Amino acid sequence: TKVLVLNGVNLGRLGAREPLVYGSTTHSELAERVTAHGAALGLQVEVRQTDDEAEMIGWLHAAADAGTPVVLNPAAWSHYSIALRDAVAQRTAPLVEVHISNVHTREEFRHRSVVSAVATGVIAGLGVAGYELALQYIAADRHRSGE
Numbered sequence: 001t002k003v004l005v006l007n008g009v010n011l012g013r014l015g016a017r018e019p020l021v022y023g024s025t026t027h028s029e030l031a032e033r034v035t036a037h038g039a040a041l042g043l044q045v046e047v048r049q050t051d052d053e054a055e056m057i058g059w060l061h062a063a064a065d066a067g068t069p070v071v072l073n074p075a076a077w078s079h080y081s082i083a084l085r086d087a088v089a090q091r092t093a094p095l096v097e098v099h100i101s102n103v104h105t106r107e108e109f110r111h112r113s114v115v116s117a118v119a120t121g122v123i124a125g126l127g128v129a130g131y132e133l134a135l136q137y138i139a140a141d142r143h144r145s146g147e
């Protein structure tokens, strides 16, 4: 089973970016760790990151057309992009929203995600492990649905 892990705006800066909030793992380390975890679950994981909202929306359209499950960290777009939400709403397979930090303990504007209502589920505050837990859910769900 193929799974896309899609990271949004500013997440390419992981490691350098506010390490007290987001940890010291870089994006390429995250990609390596998450891909290896997926492989152990029998998933073929591809990790991508973009700062371009249009590119992210294109990836979500392609995932919807192909029925590909997605783990999505919409980053700052979570809090205001109705366009991203509308793309997620077209999903044809499970989509788990992940936030590295616990957005609910942070600024008020981070408490609401416009994406959450159209996601399968949401994980926040568990660091990079959140991506791995999302993959575990997707792997289990694939078994349940007999694929």
Ligand code: DQA
Pocket: 009, 010, 011, 073, 074, 075, 076, 077, 078, 098, 099, 100, 101, 102, 103, 110
């Ligand atoms: C984030 C939380 C968002 O509020 C923030 O804009 C990000 C990252 C997280 O992973 O904790 O860029 O999605």
